Amino acid sequence: MSRADHAPFVPGRWGAGHRARAAGAAPSGRSTSARAVTRTLSDDPLGGTVRRTVLPSGLRVLTEAIPAMRSVSFGIWVAVGSRDETGPQSGAAHFLEHLLFKGTHKRSALDISAEIEAVGGETNAFTTKEYTCYYARVLDEDLPLAIDVMCDLVADSLLEPADVETERGVILEEIAMHDDEPGDEVHDLFARAVYGDHPLGRLISGTEETVTPMTRRQIQGFYRKRYVAPQIVIAAAGNLDHATVVKLVRQALAGTPLDTAPAAPAAHRPNTPAVRTKPATTLVEPKETEQAHVILGCPGIDRLDERRFALGVLNNVLGGGMSSRLFQEIREQRGLAYSVYSYASQYADAGLFAVYAGCAPGKLDEVLELTRAELRRVATDGLTEAEVARGKGMSKGSFVLGLEDTGSRMSRLAKGELLYGDLVPVDELLSRVDAVTVDEVNTLAAELLSRPMSLAVVGPFDQGDFTGA
Numbered sequence: 001m002s003r004a005d006h007a008p009f010v011p012g013r014w015g016a017g018h019r020a021r022a023a024g025a026a027p028s029g030r031s032t033s034a035r036a037v038t039r040t041l042s043d044d045p046l047g048g049t050v051r052r053t054v055l056p057s058g059l060r061v062l063t064e065a066i067p068a069m070r071s072v073s074f075g076i077w078v079a080v081g082s083r084d085e086t087g088p089q090s091g092a093a094h095f096l097e098h099l100l101f102k103g104t105h106k107r108s109a110l111d112i113s114a115e116i117e118a119v120g121g122e123t124n125a126f127t128t129k130e131y132t133c134y135y136a137r138v139l140d141e142d143l144p145l146a147i148d149v150m151c152d153l154v155a156d157s158l159l160e161p162a163d164v165e166t167e168r169g170v171i172l173e174e175i176a177m178h179d180d181e182p183g184d185e186v187h188d189l190f191a192r193a194v195y196g197d198h199p200l201g202r203l204i205s206g207t208e209e210t211v212t213p214m215t216r217r218q219i220q221g222f223y224r225k226r227y228v229a230p231q232i233v234i235a236a237a238g239n240l241d242h243a244t245v246v247k248l249v250r251q252a253l254a255g256t257p258l259d260t261a262p263a264a265p266a267a268h269r270p271n272t273p274a275v276r277t278k279p280a281t282t283l284v285e286p287k288e289t290e291q292a293h294v295i296l297g298c299p300g301i302d303r304l305d306e307r308r309f310a311l312g313v314l315n316n317v318l319g320g321g322m323s324s325r326l327f328q329e330i331r332e333q334r335g336l337a338y339s340v341y342s343y344a345s346q347y348a349d350a351g352l353f354a355v356y357a358g359c360a361p362g363k364l365d366e367v368l369e370l371t372r373a374e375l376r377r378v379a380t381d382g383l384t385e386a387e388v389a390r391g392k393g394m395s396k397g398s399f400v401l402g403l404e405d406t407g408s409r410m411s412r413l414a415k416g417e418l419l420y421g422d423l424v425p426v427d428e429l430l431s432r433v434d435a436v437t438v439d440e441v442n443t444l445a446a447e448l449l450s451r452p453m454s455l456a457v458v459g460p461f462d463q464g465d466f467t468g469a
Contacts (some may be wrong), residue, residue: 002175003103003238015430019367024079028180028247030108034262036053036056036246036250037054038053038242038243039051039053041053041423042423044423049065049066049414052417052423053272054231055228055246055266056262058229058230058265058266059230059234059249059253059258060234060417061231061233061235061236061292062234062235062236062414062417062423064237064238064410066105066239067239067411069140069238070140070239071137071138071142072137072237072238072240073137073238073239073405073407073410073444074136074143074146074233074234074410075133075136076150076151076233076234076235077233077414078154078227079129079131079231079233079266079268079269080093080131081129081132081204082094082127082128082129082199082206082409083130083347085199086204087202087210088118088210089204089210089214089222090202091171091204091206091207092206092212093204093222093226093347093446094205094206095206095211096222097131097132097159099164099167100134100158100363101123101153102159102163103157103158103163104157104158105156106155106156109163109277112152115145116138116145116146117151119139119142120139122138123143127204129199130347131198131291133154133414134151135150135407135410136150137406137407140240141447143248143298144248147248147249147252148251148252151253154258156254156257157225159223168214168341171205171206172208174205175208178205180348181228182285182291183358184337185285186293186295186456187295187456188203189295189458190283190295190354190456191352192456193281193282194277194299194454195275195277195294195350196278198276199393200347205443219278224257227258228258228260229259229263230264230265231266232258232387233415234249235358235410235413235417236342237410237413238406239263241402244420246390249280253331267421268349268420270349271303271348274433275347276352277350279424280451280452280453281454281455281457282304282455282457282463283389283457283464284456284461284462285457285459286459286462287458287459288460289361289458290360291358291359291459292358292361292363292457292458292460293459294356294357294358294368295455295456296355296375296454297352297353297355297453297454298354298451298452299339299451300342300346300347300348300352302348302353303347303348304348304420307440307444308346309395309432309435310436311344311353311444312395313392313395313436313441313451314383314441314448315344316341316390316394316395317388317390317391319340319343319355319385320342320355324342325378325392325436326340326371326374327341330357330364330367330370336363336370337361337363337367338358339356340356340357341355341356341357342355342356343356349439361459364459368455376449379446379450380443382442382445383439383441383445386437388437388438392433392436396434399430399433410414
């Protein structure tokens, strides 16, 4: 169980809706007066058949049938993350993620782990700023077990007081461990530099000051208010049958708090109004580390922005791989840093674009000077046609190669539905990348890389070391 990592940018807004054919599905549980609605979204030549069922409760089930696989990845995605917390609730979503594995009316914590491990499967979960995911990966023949266990723990957790206290200690240790990882800490410091006190600027885990006094009643209230059927997407990919998955999900949720009266699925999170960001600033976390960790960056674009494909290309060329400009200049040519890369983070109504580097403290000034110079150069002169072609190839290759396992395909289904409300076929996505022009990339670079930059530093420095930075 973990907070989400800082993932590299992958372009992907799921475009306009596609033709689908509908079919009814037998209802169960308390929602007996309405019917489930099933559509076939695609028969992707690079994958399998994708189907989507909306249950009467508003909960959605998406599957991708891939007969060549012998495994299935099954995930329950909830449109709730750390940005949905108030200040005193900071860390509640992550706290709840831990607690849901501690036991239900049907199973103890040991039962939950033992039943899945007995068939060689694996379970885990993670919390991000905008959603939480619980997932299992099992052999295809063990999918009914995985569905029953995962639905049980998400829908019907007990949140026993003793378990709250046990997991409080675990989470406080996780926070302390995170504080001992300056390479992770600097990303949180940078988010605070850009977003300030906005929920996007807070730690996903919360802090010792918010987690320590958090009560079971507060967590229980967050659970029952936020974990509702219209906010939940269930996704599965692998050797499966869609109708069977839907039937098993309905059976597993029958009689639970997620078996509710008919409702419409929740709309995806809106992108207006845009999140207000702070003026460019410098934040320093003094720490006696052997390596300085630094992020230089600015507000980026949200995930619905039509320029996201151009941004993916720009990111790849600037700092997205070993052939990138920053890697070649700072590591290969000068040997100033072991790790240097750029990345983009995108949310419904906000985004970040940044460069990370880890280097010896004595080399930090030079690394920052070279980074700023490269950003200015790209903003002024743009990228070449050959560089844009390479960046497009990297975007397409990384996306397709990332779909080579059931877990990534399951995630693609859920994110398409949860974050965008639709699913684009792989070929259409690749065409969107192919359509990016040199002018589009360079226009974006000129605008984005000319923005005032914030700086976050973790290492043996103090704030005064970066006056005027």
